[in-house]
Amino acid sequence: MTPNRRPQPSSDDRELRLWKVGRALVVTFAAAVLVAGGVFYSLLYLLDFQEIDSTAKLDAKTLFDLVKLSFGVVAGAGALVALVVAYRRQRVDEVGAHREATRLHTERFSVAVDKLGSDSPAVRLGGVHALAGLADDAPDNNLRQTCIDVLCAYLQLPFTPDPGDDPAHQEEHHRYLALRKVRHTILRLIGDHYRRPQGTRRSWQGCNLDLTGVTIDGRIDFNGATFSVGGEVSFNDATFSDGGWLSFRGAEFSGSDVTFNRARFSGGTVAFDAATFSRGRVFFRRATFSGSRVFFGGASFSGSRVSFDGATFSGGTVTLREATRSDGGVFFHGATFSGGRVAFDDATFSGGTVSFRDATGPAPSGLLTGVGTPTSVSIILSSAWLGSNP
Structure with missing residues (x-):
């Protein structure tokens, strides 16, 4: 792991860069008007329309067409408003879902880390598998990297050397072997995740190991x-x-x-x-x-x-x-x-x-x-x- 690793933006960061609704509506409407104007003048050019007859009178049919056009413009503007609002709602829902996933991940992470610090080697082993599973299920790469960092940090902790199989130190020897099993499990899980064949889910790819x-x-x-x-x-x-x-x-x-x-x-x-x-x-x-x-x-x-x-x-x-x-x-x-x-x-x-x-x-x-x-x-x-x- 490199200390100067550049953090990746989360969904919350992207949500903060969204425009306000009023500004988004103005920009969207202006863009629609420009597009409609461009299409209108393109059609005039393609149809080789020269000029408007200034002597023509407004009849009932023309008036009715103008009324329909007015209502069409209003309906189009309403559709644009609905589109912007729907987009905003979708983004808020996505950010809310990400926050909920992050909250659940944090709760599970805290439980797994507590297990990893247990005095019982069996509980520590459960914490190792829980952290590895959390890294697979993490909602973004930053949280995934955090889980991997904790597993690597556990391997970096100092440990008591094997006292040997002397009967006087049998309990210490058994505890050393049990904790050694925890360390070896972490090493095995690291290798397993980086050896997954192409075409399968390789969630740890691109993460760093320290x-x-x-x-x-x-x-x-x-x-x-x-x-x-x-x-x-x-x-x-x-x-x-x-x-x-x-x-x-x-x-x-x-x-x-x-x-x-x-x-x-x-x-x-x-x-x-x-x-x-x-x-x-x-x-x-x-x-x-x-x-x-x-x-x-x-x-x-x-x-x-x-x-x-x-x-x-x-x-x-x-x-x-x-x-x-x-x-x-x-x-x-x-x-x-x-x-x-x-x-x-x-x-x-x-x-x-x-x-x-x-x-x-x-x-x-x-x-x-x-x-x-x-x-x-x-x-x-x-x-x-x-x-x-x-």
């Missing part, structure tokens, strides 16, 4: 999800520990951002296998890799940017095997390679830029072989690697 500082020790699947323009998923300062699984396999990033800045990868797996990056951006700036596995196998980078600037690789694995890069960029500026494995085996470099400027430590596996000799201008290697044998 998972900054969250500990990922469960599983989130974004397999096949689409992240379009304006959306953002933030895992800044998150911790990926043993048992954590975050999958973007086959996902499509088109103009959206996924950020892992300063995240700590000490275990678990993050998979971008076969993902497509077209103008989407993924940032691992100043992230620390000490035990996790991050896969970009078969990923396609087209006009996108993946940045590991300032990252530290002291363990674990980062793999870009068989990745294809065309007019995109992968950046490891100032990265530190002191252990673990970063592999570019069978990667294809066909455009864009891959930069290891100011990187320290041994060159990633398969990189020097993949870039060839002499090095392409789009491949920027650390000065310490130049002249090294593949």
